[in-house]
Amino acid sequence: MDAPTTAKWMLAAIxxxxCIYQDDVVDYLVRANAEHLLRENSDGNPVVGTDVLTAFRQLT
Incomplete structure (x- = not known):
């Protein structure tokens, strides 16, 4: 799993x-064993990583 593939999945879901929720994307990446595409926010929660967001912006 890579960032562009995840971004395409996000766009298809939208x-x-x-709409799409960040929690759904996080769950999708965890189930796909792609935690490397996540980052931790200031509260210690996993959120969508910068690479995925950049790829999504390029698509949209």
Missing amino acids: EREG
Whole structure:
């Protein structure tokens, strides 16, 4: 799993469902054993990493 693939999945989910939640993306990446695409926020929670967000911005 890489950042561009995740970004494409996110865009498809938005087109299909109308929105996407960060928790859903985090769950998707954890289940795909792609924790390397996550980062930890200031509260210690996993959030979508910069590489994924950059790839998503390039798509949109």
